[in-house]
Every structure is written in structure tokens, then in C-alpha cells.
Amino acid sequence: MSRTRRWAVPGYALALAVIVTAPLWAPGYLLLRDAVSTPRSYLSDAALGLTEAAPRALPQDFAIALASQLVDGGLVVKVLLLAGLWSAGWGAARLTAHVLPEAGLAGQLVAVTVAIWNPYVAERLLQGHWSLLVGYGALPWVATTMLRLRCGDAGRLGGLSALAFWIALAGLTPTGLLLAAMVALVCVAVPGAGSPRWLCAVAAAGFSLLGALPWLVASAVTHSLSAYQASGVPGVGAFAARAEPGLGTLGSLAGLGGIWNAEAVPGSRSTVFAITATIVLLAVVAAGVPAVLRHRSAWPLLALAVAAVVLPALMASGPGLAVLRAVVEAVPGLGVLRDGQKWVALAMPAYALAAGGAVLTLSRARPGLPSAAAAVACCAAVVLTLPDLAWGAAGRMTAVQYPPGWTAMTAQINADPRPVAVLPADSMRQFRWSGEAPVLDPLPRWIRADVLTTGDLTISGHTILGEGANARAVQELLLAGSDPTRLREAGVGWLVVESGTGGEIASAATTLAQLPVAYHDADITLYRVGGDAPRAPNALRTQVTAAHLIWLAMLVLGAAGMAVTRARSAQVG
Template structure:
């Protein structure tokens, strides 16, 4: 019953994506086919933020359409978040029953964090988010001597589609391992070992590609958490909102209604706290929730920004911490348990089903525009035919591609009003040069693509075909009518112009290494899935044979 309820909520949220087409919204880019280019393997001068996500999507798109792969993973992430919250509640608060589990499920799916990350296009982060309650439940079972290591391996590997997802999951696992009771070094030790193995794609890519310059510190103020109307930054984060991009928020969170919605959410959580704090297994998750709210709020203050900039300058690999609000995901397992605890407390005076119905309805009513693609702003998009034709031209001779305009984000009339990352790098077989520069509030936050910046300067400066070929450029693609170039024309329509340059660049000598570490991640994922399936079947068979009358 609870899995079906969680799936229903996930489908209500993502309904528009069930139509034919592709997810194209800000950072979310899906294409019909992806390839194992050097860029997809992390062998470029850009930070490896999308590993092993790009590897997984490239493999999946060779079996089914890439748009289906991305949309299926997004729906699965939200479904797992709700179902996992119910399972975690059953493990920590068994007396909450289905009523409490329903509240936990609703809170995990229907909240501002999910809405804002959907609008920002962070579909793979939401897959990691969906793994968090499962990770906590798996660790708690291992601490009690029940279950196997397979589930923990699987959930860490699935969350590890992105570096942030893995960091979130490993943090939840370590917190759950600190619950009072049985003390063992094995759970945190195995968690760290698995996390390092799962992280090997982006750790190794960072080492061999040298793609973590100190320039990441320049974006710290731009990515700081943001206060919503009627709320300070701390209040916005406590209400699971406050993303840095004011354009990636539901309409109700851009008004004073955000205060009412936050008050309702925190009331549900606060009512259940007296019950949950008495459960030892829940205490570390509640403490983690408090830290996940307070620390990002502190990071958004003047001294906090200075401290984060200093850390990122000293350790460029920690540029991932710039977006402080995304760490609020760590609060959701604790919040979900507290929401379930509200049912336990209030059913002293009211039926549990009635309490659950009121709590669930209140959570949904205070964020009505999460429904149906966050108020219709997240839809399935169809590419113009010219994109397929241009990709076919480049794929016939996959040399490095330079793209104009130089910005990383594009606005296409056929893709809706919101900007989107250039789809070309995830479509063609060639490596597409990208600077990674972002313009936020009129200020340019420089990316890591030094070579791409040099090539784009050459193109904008009127470099000849011979000069571009000598620089290793195979093609120049001009999108959305950005002007004509004095280069040999290979394809043109109303949306794209492709120029043939003919240059080439050698493949990275580290391709075999990067494929090997990606296969190691995939092995952990598949082995974890197989082991979990076998263990579950054995448990079900054991339960059936021990039932009365058997």
C-alpha cells in the first residue's frame, strides 16, 4: 500500500514528463543517445561533477532512448524517497503504523527541496536524495546484526550517480551508525570503504585530468542559500527551501505564503519530536537534521562566505560545497521520522488515520504547485529535426567541437522560457569544448574550461580554418542564429549551423583507466542489487516456512 502511495505522489509530481519527449530544464539535459566520450568519462578540463551519471546514461541510452532513461530515473528517485521514508519509519517507529508511514512518505516527496531541485534540473541529485532513507535503514539493520552488506552497497552506489549524492548518502550512513546501542567499528569502516570505491570515477578523474582549479571559489557568494519572503535564511532552510536561484522556486515560495507553508511543515515536525527523541536509533538523524539546517545558514552569512571561500581556495575539490542549500537533504530522514511521530502523539486524542489524513493534506496544500511538473514548468520537450541531422553530420567524423554562443546555458524557443545547459555535449560522439562559465545575477562565475575558452576566443576573433584545425578543432557549431563564420559549411537550418574545420585531437591516454573505475562502480551497483534481491527472497521464504500451519 505505501509503495503504491509513494508512486502515486511521484507520478503526480512528474506527470508531464510521461508524455513523449525529453527533460530539458536548466541543469537537466537528456538526449536520444549519449556516448562514452572523454568528456563523459571525466577526461576534460572541467570538474567531474556528472560522474558516473554520464557513463550510466550513455550505457542505458544504447538500450533504450536516453530521454526515457533520465525520466525513469527521476521518477524512481522520488518514488524511492517516499517508500524509503516509510521503510525507515517502520524500522525506527514501528508503532507509528501505516498512518505514520504515510505522513513520512508525504513529507519526503512533497516538500520545497524536491520542487526547487526539480526546477534547477537536478534529477540525478534527487535519485541520491531518494536513497537516503534506505541507506539509514540498511545501516540500522546491520548495527543490530540483521540483514547483509548488499543493501548498503547498492544504495550507496545508486546515490553515487553524482558526487553530491554519494556524499549525502555516506553522511547519513555514518550518522545512523552512531546511534546509541551496539557499538561496532565495522559499519563505519565498511561504509567508508564502499564510499571510496563508489567515488573512484570522480576521484580518479580529478587526479588524472587535473580539473579542479581554485577558480571555483569565485562562485561561493552566488551559490549561497537565499532567504524567502517573510523568512530569514535560517527559516527558509528549516522549511527545506532557500535554493540560491530565485528563478528555480515554485510560485508559492516567492510570496509571503512561504512563511505559512514553512510554519505548517515545522509544526508537523515539532509535534512529533517529543516521541522521536526517545528512540535511540532516531537521535543521530535528528541531530543531523539540525546540523543540515544550521550549517548552510551559517555558510550564507558574511563570515561564512569568507570561510567557505578560504576552504575552496585551499582545497579546490571541495567546490562542491558551494551550493549550501542542497545539503538540507540531510534533514529529510529526521524530518520524516518526526512527521511519523506526530501520528503517535496525536492519536491519543484522535484516530491515527484521521491524524495522518490531516497532516498529509496540510503538507500538500501548503505546496500546491509541486503538482504536475511544479505547476507545469517541467515538461517533456521535443528536439527540432535539425538537431538530429547536425548530430549525424558530426558523428560521421567525431572531431572536437567548438560551440557558439560561448555561454554554457542556452535559451531555445522550442524548449520553454527557462535556460538549459547546451544539449550538444551529451548527444554527439565527439568531445564538445565547454568553458563552464555561468552568468548569475549579471555576474560571470568562471568555469574550468580553459582550453574551450581559448578556442572560443579564436573563433570569435575570426581565426582561419587552418588556425582552428591546428588547435585541434574538428567542427564549429553555431546555435540559435549567432552569426555567420567564414568557414566551410556542412549543415544549416533555422536552429543550427555546422562548419567543418577538420582538426583532430588524440584521445586521452587515461580512457582505459577511467572505463575501469566506472566498471568498478557498476560492479558495486549490480552486485548490491543482486545480493539484496537474493537476501530478500531468502527472508521471504524463511518467513513463509515459519508461518503457522506450514
């Protein structure tokens, strides 16, 4: 293969990923709904999962805290997001090359397009789930690695190293890890004369367990899942998959759309044009299914794709929601299931593979049609039916600059890191300088101190309670205008009032009038309260840190094993 052809696929995947993320590469930070990046993060108790809240962002927060000691944290997040999308496309092409080599370069380019340019990517970007998209990007690599292990195309050391690396990378979030584990275990079922099934299954399960240690250990030592259960297992109905215009829930999910939040949807998917877009995507995928069915190694992925669409649709039904609530009440750790649409990511490897096979089907149906022309037609159809994914979802995802006062305020808190309370009383913010969409409060990720957050979330006027019972008690003191002495007794060291954003203040002005101002400008005011509270015991910090280091070691050693294997292959070649 010529050097040009060898780099055509990764180059094309990178080009699509850059087109999607282009506005982010201006100076600034990603601040959009759940996506929060800051110049620097720290290994606070929150970053290690040692708070009341369920450890949903582990080991992501740990990794960003380490990386931001060397590189600006905003740049770290941008690079990881770009890498996730690039990996999704490149990995889809590698999967197609392994299962459908007859599809050639043309088929691989179609697979790249479907993996990157689809409603799932658009909606998760607009929801701010950048780390989930990193896990999404690892899925086709996990599938390819396991398939190569089973058929004997990969050396055992190199294959196991690659499997460890991709599962660890996907494990940047709990959901990403579970997605990768399911893909790996499903692919164990394929026939092959390579590594035995038992070894592949043990490796997949073992690596998944090691990758899950950060949030498993944090959940165990903090009992945060009990707090989630005590809060009433919130959000089961609110986070169910949603039907898009003209499509039922099943149709929306089959088109890789249907996120629970209607505001995190591209404009083209919020009208009946979603019907056309879904038909086009499914037509491209369906066209390649006959070619894919000829290869038994693809059958498990096809079955997984069907399940990934049908089961979330059932979960969004009345009986499905009742069953899901009962399951989560019995096993709080399964609260990760409540956002049903995110599991549609499991369909992506099969969708991309089938899309690559569409080139073969079209070429056979029209014998005179060049495969390149078939690929161009498929790629154009997929891109043109989701035009507003380009340029940061039509400019809705941009780089944001923090006001100077935030740097000054965080510097004061970091010099004396005591627990911080925040007003207004809301987890989401809509700053005048951060764009039209709301965003999670950036403060907890920018300071050494722990921020008292309730985790409450308001959706369509309905408040879903979080696990922060202690933070909620402090918040009630503030809203009642209590004497500052009571705040100090509750362990509050600082109070931050973030101006220019919605949220409840109630009678807090009475309390604020009695507190000394440490910093003030038009955007933010910092009050010194003077209380303090002990950090998590050193023994707990040691246990959770060790769990994170095991995850990090799996990531680094997996990458090293892949590099050694590649170097040996190059020498032999």
C-alpha cells in the same frame, strides 16, 4: 499484514511521484536548466571525466551512456527521476516502520508525504537536478539499512549488500554519494547489539570510497581540480543559500527551501505565503519530535537534521563565506560545498520520521481522534501549502521535442567525431522550442566527439568562470573573427551555431563566411573546420573506465545480494 496494506505505502509513494512528474511522461526529453537528456549518449572523454572540467557529473554520464545503448536516453532519465522520488517516499516509510513501529500505517503515509512533497524536491526539480534527487531518494534506505545492521534486525550479508547498493545508487553524482556517506556514518553511532560499530563504519567508509572512484580517479589523472583552483574558486558567494520572502536564510533552510537560484522556485515559495508553508511543515515535524526522542536510534538523525539546517545558514553569512572560500582555495575538491542549500537533504530522514510521529502526538492529544484522520490532516496540510509541486511544478517541467535538424546534425558529427566548437558563447541556452527556462547546451551529451565548453555561467549579470581554459581560447578566436586556419591549428574539427538563443557572436560572422556549411536549417548550422586533436591517452581511459566499472559492480552486486537475501527469507517464511 494483508496484501493491500503491504502495497499501500509503495503505492501511495508512487502515486505522489507520478503526480509530481506527470508532464514528463509525454513523448519528449527533460530539458530544464541543469537537466539535459538526449536520445543517445556516448562514452566520450567528457562522459568519463577526461576533460578540463571538474568531474561533477560522474558516474552519471557513464551510466546514461551505457543505458542509452539499449533504451532511449530520455526515457532512462525519466525513469530514474521517478524512481528517486518513489524511493524517497517508500524509504521514509520503511525508516518510520523501523524506528517508530507504533506509528503504524498512518504514520508511514505522513512520512511518505513529507519526503516527496517539500520545497527541496520542488526547487531541485526546477534547477534540473534529477540525479541529485536519485541520491536524495536513497538516504532513508541508507539510514534504515545501517540502523538494522546495528540492532541486528538484518543479516550481515543482506545488510551489507543493501548498504553497498544504496550508497552506489546515491553515488550517481558526487554530492549524492557524500550525502549517503554522511547518513551512513552518523547512523553508526546508534546503540545496538548487532554488527559492531567498527565493522559498520568500515563498511560505510569503504563502500563510499569505492563509489567515489570514478570522480576521484578522473580528478587525479586530469588535474581538473587544479584548473578549478586556477579559475579563482568561482561561485562561492553566488551559490550560497538564499532567504525566501518573509523568512531569513535560517528559516528558509528549516523549511527545506532557500536554493541559490530565485528562478528555480515554485510560485508559492516566492511570496510571503512561504511563511505559512514553512510554519505548517515545521509544525507537522515538531509535533512528532517528542515521539521520536523516545527512541535513541533516532537521535543521530535528529542531530544531523539540525546540523543540515544550521551549517548552510552559517555558510551563507559573511564570515561563513569567507571561511568557505579559504577552505575551497586550500582544497579545491571541496568546491562541492559551495551550493550550501543542497546539504539540507540530510535533514529529510529525520523530518520524515518526525512527521510520522506527529500521528502519535495528535492521537494522544485527542484520544478520540483516529490515527487515519490525523494522517489525512497532516498530509493535506503539507500538500496544500505547496500546491504548485503537482503536475511538473505547475507545468514548468515538461517533455520537450528536439527539432529534426538536431538529429541530422549530430549524425554527421558522429560519423566523423572531431572536436566541436559552439556558438553563441554561452554555456546556457534558451531555445524557442525548449520552454521559457534556460538549459545547458545538450550537444555535449549527444555526440561521440568532445565539445569545447568553457563552463562559464552568468548569474545576475555576473560571469562565473569555468575550468575550460582551452575552450575559452578557441571561443576568443571565434569572437575575434579569426582565420579558420587558426581554428584548425587549435584542433577544432566542427563548428556548430545554435540559432534562436541568446549569447555573444561578436565578429564570428567573419570566420563563418570562410567555412564550408555541412548542414543548415532554421535551428542549427554545422560548419566543417577540419582540425583534429588527440583523445585522452588509452592508459588514462583505461584507468577511469576501470574506476567506473568498480562503481557499477558495487551497484549490481549489491542488488544481487539483496535479491538473494530476500529469496532466502521467502523460502524460510
